[in-house]
Amino acid sequence: xxxxxxxxxxxxxxxxxxxNILRHGVARVTLVERAGVPGRGLAYGAAHPSHLLNVxxxxxxxxxxxxxHFTRWLERRGVADAARTYAPRLTYGxxxxxxLDSALNDYAGRFAILHDEVExxxxxxxxxxxxxxxxxxxxxxxxxxVGNLPPHTPAMINPDRLAAGRYAPxxxxxxxxxxxxxxxxxxxxxxxxTMVDVALALDAHGFAGRIVALSRRGLVSRPHAPTPPPDRxxxxxxxxxxxQLVRAVRKRADAIGWxxxxxxxxxxxxxxxxxxxxxxxxxxxxxxxxxxxVHRHRIAPAIxxxxxxxxxxxxxxxxxxxxxxxxxxxxxxxxxxxxxxxDRQRELVIRRIINCTGPLGDVSRTTxxxxxxxxxxxxxxxxxxxxxxxxxxxxxxxxxxxxxNPWLAAVGPxxxxxxxxxxxxxxxxxxxxxxxxxxxxxxxxxxxxx
Numbered sequence: 001x002x003x004x005x006x007x008x009x010x011x012x013x014x015x016x017x018x019x020n021i022l023r024h025g026v027a028r029v030t031l032v033e034r035a036g037v038p039g040r041g042l043a044y045g046a047a048h049p050s051h052l053l054n055v056x057x058x059x060x061x062x063x064x065x066x067x068x069h070f071t072r073w074l075e076r077r078g079v080a081d082a083a084r085t086y087a088p089r090l091t092y093g094x095x096x097x098x099x100l101d102s103a104l105n106d107y108a109g110r111f112a113i114l115h116d117e118v119e120x121x122x123x124x125x126x127x128x129x130x131x132x133x134x135x136x137x138x139x140x141x142x143x144x145x146v147g148n149l150p151p152h153t154p155a156m157i158n159p160d161r162l163a164a165g166r167y168a169p170x171x172x173x174x175x176x177x178x179x180x181x182x183x184x185x186x187x188x189x190x191x192x193x194t195m196v197d198v199a200l201a202l203d204a205h206g207f208a209g210r211i212v213a214l215s216r217r218g219l220v221s222r223p224h225a226p227t228p229p230p231d232r233x234x235x236x237x238x239x240x241x242x243x244q245l246v247r248a249v250r251k252r253a254d255a256i257g258w259x260x261x262x263x264x265x266x267x268x269x270x271x272x273x274x275x276x277x278x279x280x281x282x283x284x285x286x287x288x289x290x291x292x293x294v295h296r297h298r299i300a301p302a303i304x305x306x307x308x309x310x311x312x313x314x315x316x317x318x319x320x321x322x323x324x325x326x327x328x329x330x331x332x333x334x335x336x337x338x339x340x341x342x343d344r345q346r347e348l349v350i351r352r353i354i355n356c357t358g359p360l361g362d363v364s365r366t367t368x369x370x371x372x373x374x375x376x377x378x379x380x381x382x383x384x385x386x387x388x389x390x391x392x393x394x395x396x397x398x399x400x401x402x403x404x405n406p407w408l409a410a411v412g413p414x415x416x417x418x419x420x421x422x423x424x425x426x427x428x429x430x431x432x433x434x435x436x437x438x439x440x441x442x443x444x445x446x447x448x449x450x
Contacts, residue, residue, distance in 0.1 A: 002439050004028045006130045006139040008118045008370070010038030012425070013412030014145030015100050016062055017432040022107045025440025029110065030137060032130070034117040038100060048201040051089045052300045054193065056224070058083030060092065060425055062099055064433040070095060086224075086300035118370050121379070121408060128407040141439060144380075144389065144397070144410040148359035148423075149366055154189060156323045157353070166333055168354045171198050176354050182208035184351035187335055191215040191318055194356040196299060199316055200306065211316045212348060213356075214337060218320025219294045223304035262295045266421070273420035274393070278384045285385060297424070326353075361416065362386040379408065383417025391418045395435050411435060 005021055007014045010033030018029045031038060053060060057079075061069040073095055074082035104111055116132040121142050123129075128142040150170055153159065159167050168176040171194050180186065186202065188195050191213045199211050252261035265272075273281070284292075310316035320340035327334045335348045363371050363382045371389075374380045378400030383390040388410075390398040395409045411431055413423045421427050436442075 001441075002027045002140045004030070004127075004139045005439060006030045006032060006128065006137050006142045007145055008032050008121070008130065008142060009145035009147055009412075010036075010113065011145065011147040011412075012096060013147060013428050013432065014038075014143070015096060016429060017143055017145055017411055017436060018111065019062075019099060019103050020432045020436030021439060022103055022111055024437050024442040027110070027140075027440060028112075029107075030112050030114055030139070032114045032116055032118055032132065032137075034115070037097065038113055048197070048204055049088060049090055050200045050204040050306075051197055052086040052303055053089055053092055054221075054224075054297065054299050055086075055424065055426070056083065057085050057087050060087070062096065062425070062429055064429045073098075086302065120370070120373055122377075123405075123407055126407070140407070142408050143435075144408070144414070145412050146368070146371065146410075146414055148413050149368060149371075150360060151190075151355045151357045152360045152365060153355065154323060154357065157326060157355075161328070162326065162333065162353075163328055163331075166328070166350075166353060168352060171354050171356045176352065177202060177205045177207065180207050180209060180351060184209040185349060186211050187348060187350045187353045188213040188356050189215070189323070189353065190356035190358060191218055191220050192293065192356065192358055193221055193297060193299070194358060196221065196303060196307065198354055198356055199310065200303065203306070203310060203315075208315075209351075210314070211310070212350075213316065213318045214321055214323065215357075216320060216322065217290050217340065218318055219290050220307070220318055221294045221297055221299045223301050224298045225301065269421045270419050270427075274418070281385050285387075359413065361388045361414070363389055363414075379405065380410075385417050387417035388414035389417070391415050393418070394438065395431065409435060 002025070005027055007018050007029060010031050014031060014033070015038060018031050021027055021029050057070055057074055059067075061067050061071070063069050068083075070092075071083045074085070074087060079085060079087070104113070114132070114137075116134055118130055118132050120131045121128055122131070124138055127138060127140040130137045130139060130142050153169055157167060159169070165179065170176075176198070180202075186207070186209065188198055188211060192215070195213050199213065202211060252264075256264075276284070307316065311318070319337075321342075322338045322340075323335070324338055324345055325336040333350045333353070335350050335353070336345045337348065338345050360366060363375050363380065364386065366372060371380070375382070380397045381390050381400050382388070391410050392398060392404050395411055395415060396404040396406055397408045397410050399405055412428055415431070416422050419427070419431070422431060
């Protein structure tokens with residue numbers, strides 16, 4: 001019987017995992033968070049007031065078994081048509097923070113938060129020993145909920161050869177907005193969701209200069225829009241291989257629209273990913289992932305409208321191409337880049353370069369001390385696609401020899417190598433709910449394990 005669980009990381013995934021263990025069982029939970037306010041994480045704690053959720057509130061409940069929870073929370077605060085609104089991310093952070101505060105009150109004596117940094121996790125008896133800077137904690141199970149890792153620095157950039165403040169490796173650092181004038185140009189590397197956040201934050205901060213966003217293909221997330229239900233919805237597991245996914249989705253999109261074609265795959269995507277062999281996954285990631293991401297991970301209509309306004313005003317330019325060279329010249333950097341499909345290089349005079357290339361997933365390359373130590377000791381290993389931490393279908397980590405660690409689990413975005421669709425709230429709430437019930441044996445109580 002599980003009596004004590006230690007969760008490493010107090011962001012959204014860790015907080016929700018703690019709550020799900022507490023509400024389904026009698027185990028004690030210790031949540032270890034090294035910095036910041038537990039419950040919010042980067043997505044909801046470092047957001048700007050202009051940042052909205054990418055999913056309407058009706059699908060943002062923290063609880064898999066109570067889908068209307070967040071909607072009711074908004075309604076009690078006077079939000080009209082709450083289910084269809086795209087709430088500010090800071091508001092969602094307040095919601096998760098209140099859930100955490102309620103858990104501390106409701107489960108007093110069983111729930112503790114420790115502000116400390118975990119240095120190592122090792123097996124101890126049949127459980128785990130979690131060593132922090134100040135203490136050691138024994139538990140039956142430890143859970144890694146480390147969230148997204150910072151992006152890696154592109155090979156073309158050598159920060160030591162750039163002027164101070166020229167390169168911003170962390171797009172969430174508030175200082176990336178400082179010291180800019182209306183005469184400056186900011187280069188954002190990446191055109192995904194992080195680029196959207198940073199561009200909006202620059203605009204809201206009063207930056208009146210020019211923003212240039214560059215990625216290999218120059219693709220930007222599509223907006224949400226009302227999607228009528230298909231006449232004949234997809235009701236069973238698609239039989240085509242993952243390598244044929246785009247062709248199948250395009251055919252389906254001709255019949256019901258691309259939004260519906262992508263959305264109706266959602267119940268099956270994790271199963272399709274797990275069934276694909278490593279070669280097929282590799283082809284998907286190399287050729288199809290950018291197209292999948294912009295159609296699958298969409299943005300609120302109001303956000304899309306604001307981006308279009310910035311582009312129409314000439315303040316935001318989005319390009320597909322390759323970074324070629326960066327040279328310091330006076331108080332600026334000269335960035336040479338080559339547009340996609342063009343052999344000629346172009347130059348930009350840049351005041352600041354902000355890395356929005358997306359989170360690093362390869363734990364073999366991370367500089368995060370705990371993960372480096374766990375990889376070096378063979379306790380964990382990267383998944384075959386190097387998207388994160390290798391885990392089995394029950395979220396147990398896999399060691400260097402290929403054996404599952406029943407004493408060490410992992411949840412959240414760093415398990416995308418096993419589950420693929422595991423970076424958004426609707427997916428994380430299912431994962432943490434299922435693991436919480438398994439650890440507390442609640443699935444047997446309700447007959448789900450039979």
